[in-house]
Amino acid sequence: KAGTDAGPTPVEAFLGALISCLTISFQFTARRKGVPIQRIEGWVAANAELFVDQIAIELQVWSAASEAVVRDLFPRAERGGFVKALLRP
Numbered sequence: 473k474a475g476t477d478a479g480p481t482p483v484e485a486f487l488g489a490l491i492s493c494l495t496i497s498f499q500f501t502a503r504r505k506g507v508p509i510q511r512i513e514g515w516v517a518a519n520a521e522l523f524v525d526q527i528a529i530e531l532q533v534w535s536a537a538s539e540a541v542v543r544d545l546f547p548r549a550e551r552g553g554f555v556k557a558l559l560r561p
Contacts, residue, residue: 483518490516490553491515493553507537508535509533512532
């Protein structure tokens with residue numbers, strides 16, 4: 473039986489894994505540092521040209537902690553993201 477072509481492309485599947493992993497890593501990092509997180513929403517996109525050479529990621533985080541405290545979590549969360557590690561040369 474023929475498919476419906478409704479599934480994600482390989483790049484879309486990778487980007488979904490990337491944002492999911494980063495969100496989980498961010499929540500884990502916040503929990504370890506005692507920073508309360510009420511909600512996280514994420515967005516990710518890549519260039520649509522032949523090969524992916526640009527990826528944009530945005531996280532929106534709702535927290536009772538100050539913006540500076542929340543922003544300080546991102547580098548640690550990014551280092552803890554296993555899917556992002558696949559992008560390293």
